[in-house]
Amino acid sequence: MIRAVVFDIGETLLDDTREWAAWADWIDVPRHTISAVVGAVVASGRDNREAFDYFRPGFDLEAERQAREAAGCGQILDEADLYPDVRPALAALRQQGFWVGIAGNQTVKVAKLLRAMNLPADAIATSREWGVGKPDPAFFDRVVAMTPVNREEILYVGDHPDYDITAGRAAGLRTALVRRGPWGHLWCHDPAVRGSAHLVASSLDEIRQVLTGTRKPAFKR
CATH class of the missing domain: 3.40.50.1000 (HAD superfamily/HAD-like)
Known part of the structure; x- marks a missing residue:
């Protein structure tokens, strides 16, 4: 029971639409492009965070989160x-x-x-x-x-x-x-x-x- x-x-x-849009703007790629790449990564069974490496190899997600916060662009809900x-x-x-x-x-x-x-x-x-x-x-x-x-x-x-x-x-x-x-x-x-x-x-x-x-x-x- x-x-x-x-x-x-x-x-x-x-x-997560707004947050992915914010990431697209932060790394300066079109929003539809990051959506397409995330979709391809997910369809292959991988973690969606790997999508960032296609735009910036070696992407440090935690460091970029902190940078967004410092710039006043952190996540909002x-x-x-x-x-x-x-x-x-x-x-x-x-x-x-x-x-x-x-x-x-x-x-x-x-x-x-x-x-x-x-x-x-x-x-x-x-x-x-x-x-x-x-x-x-x-x-x-x-x-x-x-x-x-x-x-x-x-x-x-x-x-x-x-x-x-x-x-x-x-x-x-x-x-x-x-x-x-x-x-x-x-x-x-x-x-x-x-x-x-x-x-x-x-x-x-x-x-x-x-x-x-x-x-x-x-x-x-």
Whole structure:
């Protein structure tokens, strides 16, 4: 029985369009160009951060993040960056008795920005705060430690087939792939992903409906 739902952040709760546009402007390449290169990297199964190396070999992401902050061009988040179903789905899950958490591979700043948005969640954490990120099993151990329920009672929701679904299931959690962002759309029909995910859904509200029994199919065992 699932009693807690923990959500990934980028392209699960947050639409990353504005942040990728900001990176394109920062490294002075057309926005459609960086989108195309990121898509090609993702389609090949690699980490999207490798896309920067096509424009600047040896790109130091952390150093560039700090430079953006110093220049007053750092990442910002507001309601427009949330997918439309995020706030209502999380609120409904809490109202229906589920413990709701947010945890993903993100910076300390993103954690602070998310907390400032007063999302309907019981806890928010990021990999930089914890000092460990997906797909490391230790990340999911921290997810378990964050929640008040047993490991097998946690559903981890994300868009990435390897970092969220395969790694989450290997760590003993239930997993749901949401079809959004480049990873979710590219890999949602992959047999290995469908074999690993307990559920593939098109929205967070669909996941909520399945959890509450108002929509089929039920989760796979």
